[in-house]
Amino acid sequence: MRKNYAELGFNDKWFVLLGIPLLGFLTPIIYLGVRLHREPYYPWQALVFSIGITTVFWLGNRWIIILLRRKYPQLTQSRKRIVLTAVLMLLFVMVVANFNGISPPFWKAEPVPYPDLNVLGVINTLVIAGIYEVIYYQAQLRLSIQGQEELRHESLQAQIRALKSQVDPHFLFNNLNTLSSVVHDDPKKAEQFIQQLSKLYRHILEMQETTLITVKEELDLLQAYIYLLKTRFGESLRVSLDVPDACHEKKIIPFALQILVENAIKHNIVSTAKPLTVRIETIGDRLVVTNNLQRKLQPVASTGKGLENINGRIRLLHHPEMQYIVTADHYIVTLPLFPAT
Structure with a gap:
């Protein structure tokens, strides 16, 4: 029976083992009116014959x-399949019901009347086929929903991978530029920079298939990234973190903080005279990133890809989008935090 599970939509072993004797037992009671406790009494021969003919009808x-x-x-072939199934079942029932010698002689005697096996076979067949068909369609519907969910998940992962791929070349390009400015002045520092860059990039590659990471993991990645930035900017860049441990197990979009810090550096003056300060803290169920606003004299052309990259990934997860506020002195971005579970 095991090899037929796919066609039936379920394991019908116990359905068959229990269904045949149950239907066989009930058939004489329903169609012949026999009773266990009064006349016309239920003859044992009727039970044996009923279970036997039910077995033939059921298994056939x-x-x-x-x-x-x-x-x-x-599923597109369902109409044709059902019509052919009904025709073959009807022919099968007619052949079995009218086979010479199948009529039980003990049912012809009073007080138990002889049933019409054609009618009996058709009714029992409708019951059996109806149960199998309902279970089959439920199984197909469940598989269809599961397949759609898997397809949606795969589509989501593909879109997330595409969005993440926009980050990596930009990230690598900026850090190679930083490395080129350090390597001649301080080779030892350049060596440490390469080690940190390699470590960070390894983490990025490991998280290519990750939709969400914990806040703690994101902060660890950010710390490594800040080390690379401090190599270039020194005290001209100041990053403060005020994220309580209670929020560390919540989830966040990977590399979101890196993109926001990078975005702040791109559009603002970062110098000893005008240090850029970035503060990261939590307010309610959101992570807030604030930097002082000191725009460059020659504004950098912005494509908006950094913020749209984050928002695009958040939208795919059906969550409230990132928000940002621009005041006279500060640029503030709030990121949604996802539940830990």
Whole structure:
């Protein structure tokens, strides 16, 4: 029976083992009116014959169902399959019901009337086929929903990978520029920079398939990134973190903080005279990134890809988007935090 699970939509072992004797037992009671406690009494011969004929009808119709589901497995072929199944079942019932010698002689005697096996076979077949068909369609619907969910998940992962791929070249390009400015002046520092860059990039590659990471993991990545930035800017860049431990297990979009810090550096003056200060803290269920606003004299052309990259990934997860506020002195971005579970 195991190899037929796919066609039936479920393991019908116990359904068959319990269904045949139960239907066989009930058939004489329903169709002949026999009773266990009063006349006309239920003859044991009727039970044996009823279970036997039910077994033939059940297993024969079951075989027809399996055969045609194998031949026409697609849902688009359902109409053709059902019509052919009904025709073959009817022919099968007629052949069995009218086979010479199958009529039980003990049912012809009073007080137990002889049933019409054609009617009996058709009714029992409708019951059996109806149960199998309902269970089959439920199984197909469940598989369809599961397949749609898996497809949606795969589509989501593909879109997230595409958005992440926009970050990596920009990230690598900026750090190679930093390295080129350090390597001649301080080779030892350049060596440490390369080690940190390698460490950070390894983490980025490991998280390519990750949709969300914990706040703690994101802060660890940010610390490594800040080390690279401090190599270039020194005390001209000041980053403060005020994220309580209670928020560390919540989830966040990977590399979001890196993008926001990088965005602040791109559009603002970073110098000893005008240090750029970035503060990262939590307010409610959001992570807030604030930097002092000191725009460059020659504004840098902005494509908006950094912020849209973050928002694009958040939208795919059906969560409230990132928000940002521009005041006279500060640029403030709030990121949603996802539940830990």
